[in-house]
Amino acid sequence: MIWIVGVLVFWAVAWVLNLRMARMEASRFTAFAVPALFGITLLLLWEGIVRGFEISPVLLPPPSAIAVTFSQNIPTLWGDFVQTFVKGALSGYIIGCSAAVLTAIAVDRSPFLQRGLLPVGNFVAALPIIGLAPIMVMWFGFDWHSKAAVVVAMVFFPVLVNTVQGLQASDAMQRDLMRTYGASYPQALLRLRLPAAMPFIFNGLKIATTLALIGAIVAEFFGSPIRGMGFRISTEVGRLSLDMVWAEITVAALAGSAFYGGVALIEKSVTFWHPSQRRAR
Amino acid sequence: MSEQPVIKADNLSLTFETNDGPVQALKDINLEIGKGEFVSFIGPSGCGKTTFLRVMADLETPTAGSITVNGVSAREARMARAYGYVFQAAGLYPWRTIGGNIRLPLEIMGYSKADQTERVKQVLELVELDGFDRKFPWQLSGGMQQRASIARALAFDADILLMDEPFGALDEIVRDHLNEQLLALWTRTQKTIGFVTHSIPEAVYLSTKIVVMSPRPGRIADVIESTLPKERPLSIRDSPAFIEIANRVRDGLREGHGDG
Numbered sequence: 001m002i003w004i005v006g007v008l009v010f011w012a013v014a015w016v017l018n019l020r021m022a023r024m025e026a027s028r029f030t031a032f033a034v035p036a037l038f039g040i041t042l043l044l045l046w047e048g049i050v051r052g053f054e055i056s057p058v059l060l061p062p063p064s065a066i067a068v069t070f071s072q073n074i075p076t077l078w079g080d081f082v083q084t085f086v087k088g089a090l091s092g093y094i095i096g097c098s099a100a101v102l103t104a105i106a107v108d109r110s111p112f113l114q115r116g117l118l119p120v121g122n123f124v125a126a127l128p129i130i131g132l133a134p135i136m137v138m139w140f141g142f143d144w145h146s147k148a149a150v151v152v153a154m155v156f157f158p159v160l161v162n163t164v165q166g167l168q169a170s171d172a173m174q175r176d177l178m179r180t181y182g183a184s185y186p187q188a189l190l191r192l193r194l195p196a197a198m199p200f201i202f203n204g205l206k207i208a209t210t211l212a213l214i215g216a217i218v219a220e221f222f223g224s225p226i227r228g229m230g231f232r233i234s235t236e237v238g239r240l241s242l243d244m245v246w247a248e249i250t251v252a253a254l255a256g257s258a259f260y261g262g263v264a265l266i267e268k269s270v271t272f273w274h275p276s277q278r279r280a281r
Numbered sequence: 282m283s284e285q286p287v288i289k290a291d292n293l294s295l296t297f298e299t300n301d302g303p304v305q306a307l308k309d310i311n312l313e314i315g316k317g318e319f320v321s322f323i324g325p326s327g328c329g330k331t332t333f334l335r336v337m338a339d340l341e342t343p344t345a346g347s348i349t350v351n352g353v354s355a356r357e358a359r360m361a362r363a364y365g366y367v368f369q370a371a372g373l374y375p376w377r378t379i380g381g382n383i384r385l386p387l388e389i390m391g392y393s394k395a396d397q398t399e400r401v402k403q404v405l406e407l408v409e410l411d412g413f414d415r416k417f418p419w420q421l422s423g424g425m426q427q428r429a430s431i432a433r434a435l436a437f438d439a440d441i442l443l444m445d446e447p448f449g450a451l452d453e454i455v456r457d458h459l460n461e462q463l464l465a466l467w468t469r470t471q472k473t474i475g476f477v478t479h480s481i482p483e484a485v486y487l488s489t490k491i492v493v494m495s496p497r498p499g500r501i502a503d504v505i506e507s508t509l510p511k512e513r514p515l516s517i518r519d520s521p522a523f524i525e526i527a528n529r530v531r532d533g534l535r536e537g538h539g540d541g
Contacts, residue, residue: 173372176340180366181386182359191385195376273375273417 007048014041061243069243070250076232077251084229085255087144088216092151096212097205100156104163105189118164125157133219142223150219155208159201166200167193199274202267209259213252285352286313287441287473288337293346295332305498306332310346312492312501316440319467319474321484322492323530329499330477330492334443337475338366350441362390364441365434369449371426373418373433380405380414383433390437404432407466424455431463435470443475448483457515460486464513481534482518485509485526493533503533 014037021030021037043063049055050062057065070077107113133150140146170192178188220230229248236244271277295307307329314320322330335341336348339355350358358364365386373382380401387397405411408428418426427447434442448456460483467474478484484491485507493503508522517523 173368173370174374177366177368177372178389179340180338180359180364181389182362183389187389191389192374195374198376271376273419275419278419 001052003048004052007045007052010044010048011041014038058240058242061246065243066246066250069241070247073244073247076227077247079227080229080232080248081251081255083144083225083227084147084216084220085213085259088147088219088228089151089212089259091144092148092216093155093208093212095148096152096155097159097208099152100159100204101163101201103156104160104167107160107164108167108193109185114164118161121157121160124153127153129154129215129218133215134222136219137223142225144228147216147219147224147228151212151215154211154215158207158211159204162200162204162207163197166197169200170196198271199267199276202263202271205263206260206267209263210256213256213259217252287316287318288312288314288348288350288475290333290336290348291346293333293336293343293348295329295336295341295343295345307336307343308498308500310499310501312504314473314475314490316473317471318490319488320476320490320492321488322475322477322494323479323481323484324494324499324502324534325496326479327499328494328496330494331445332499333494334445334475334477337441338364338443362386362437363439364443365437365439367427367431367434367442367444367447369446371418371423371430373426373429375418378415378417379410379421379429382418382429383414383436386433386437392437400436404436407435407469408432408462424451424459427451428459428462435466440472441475442472445477446479447476449479456483461515463487468511481527481530485523485530486513486515486518491526491530493530495534495536502536503529505529505533 018034018037021034024030046060047062047064050060061069103117107117129150132153133146136146136149136153140149174192174196175188178192183191217230217233220228221234224231229252232248233245236242236248268277290310290312293307293310294305297304297306310333322333324330332341336343337350337355339359348355351361351363353361373379374385377385383401383404384397387400392400401414402411405414408431410425410428410432413421413425413429418429421429427450431444431447434444448459451459464487476484476487489507491505491507492501493505494500495502505526507526509517509526
């Protein structure tokens, strides 16, 4: 009982505090403190309710238990992270995205490919990953190669579509200008079409970061060596150690956020000129 | 000096195929432009003045008749980088600085690095934008952007300058100033200039030759050789000679409308 009351009191105090801060002039401190306080409150509410109502740890372990498990299993979690994120997701992401951009340039040059390849790509994108993953495991084996293959299949299409669209983003006048210079196709591509396409390409790349992580984790459910985030989640669920599952989820959330943030940061420096990115400069 | 004309159009016609059937944009255009002339094209919208400029630049292909630029076909002239083109909007690339935008044609045409730097500096001075080479286009006013786009067209060695209503979107005062600068620039560089405009005073003030066009189909209604001296202060716009030419242009425009 004391847990529930205590947590409700903390919630009320944090609420009032956040309202005050939100009304204050925006500064670096409030920009950080408001969401931080909100997150802390959520975690404490979770902790208090789980303890207060004595919820079984199989249903929902308290955050403190998850934190303890996390800190005790850092080598395991790190190994899983390297296996799934670095080897599976990241390599698949890089291969898939580069292939998509190159294909988009080919599609852009050839109306035949535009009519032939885009519908096929659409069809592949519609294939459910659950069906695709076991096939990839059969083809490429249990290790990370099959996971990378699933990731390639998942990220390829969104990046392709965005890049194709981006390559058409330069306006007629800008293209006419290139013509008046007598520019060759590669010159116009490098100096006009690709820079103009960057905001679109990065849209695709950002969507692809989350897809890559999901793909790599889910693919491990269909066969993997005895490490990897997906493998750990499925086996630990079987052993009812949900705290370990939650620790893996924490790793996935952190890795996913950092991945997305990293790509967004690169986007910011590449497309600083775009109206959506222009601010202090 | 009996030089061959820089631009020579011979019975030139252009028909666009649209969904509503063919539209004749240009009909039987015959025109010669000599070296160092400043030629304005004036007329109501739809008279084909911009289309004709685009034909000179090989951005449109005539469907009948012929055009030569510097004695060769428009396409060959384009590939030989014979002209600089200034569009209605500045059209600077936002990911490049002003200096980078002016360097763009130089990079494409393979000028050396040192030459590029030197030329960027020169043309920026020419359009009075020195010191702005590291700014981005969206940090500049519309008038400054348009000046930068003119600098970009001047940076390489083209002896023809084609301008499609370059000052159309600017206010009167900026426009007067840029007109003065353009005349000074033309005197200094000896380029042949083709200039499309909507404004009678602008056409009369700038040109040695005014081509009045009329719409549907686009054709030449009148060609007026200017009698104004080469030295033209802004005050020349109040002189009787100026007003007389302006009246003739206005009559030409009205006639074009009357039988249209």
